Amino acid sequence: MATPRRTSRLNSLLREVLSEVISREVKNPQLDGKLITVTSVDISRDLRHAKVFVSVIGDDADKDIVMKTLEQASGFISVQAAQKVVMHHFPALVFHLDESVDKQMHIHQLLKSVNDEKDSRQSLQNGSEQDDTDKS
Template sequence: MGYQRTNRISEEIKKIVSKMIMNELKDPRISTLTSIVEVDVTRDLRYANIFISVYGSQEEKENTLTALKNASGFIRKEIGKKLKLRYTPEPIFNIDTSIEKGIYMSNLIDKLNKKDSLDEKEDH
């Protein structure tokens, strides 16, 4: 029961914050290629861990994270207006690196496959 509720709240926060990044937050430090990967709300609904993915350089990622952290009070207020909860979760922004890790792993696998095919050709 409680698990489903936190999942629903997480999804709603994901939608709200995504729209805010696209339409309402005008901070030039926020990269246009920023997306919300996942939102994980704690069971007591006090905190919302928001994992973002930023396509760009390390500096762009850091600037976007800083800007979102600076805007977290405004973001929390807007979440509170739209969700009508007893406690509005405190947004905590984190960079999600799973996409980069996936690309890195995929490249490693490709290199190994190429090496294996070259080794097989040399054996024959």
């Protein structure tokens, strides 16, 4: 069993290496033009399995294609990453879609629309107050 400190270091290292492998070494037309980010890696305590969380910018169809393509290429990705990270056994990779970026963007859009509405109401209110002062 790995110590929490070691698993944390391995998670960071694997995130960097997997990001590089996916962006530079996976040659698949299904991934061309897709913005894919490895957001985090969660390796098991026995170092045999790793959950790889990826963010994909695009619509649901793009996300489905990317996730299926990464699953199909997981063997190749593992071999390439294992050449860069020295481990007794390289963990089996399981890809998961990280939707936190989408949620953050949605929250940002909601906040922006609330602020825009607040600004428009305030400008309307200021305009009506100006009209009231002009009448006096």
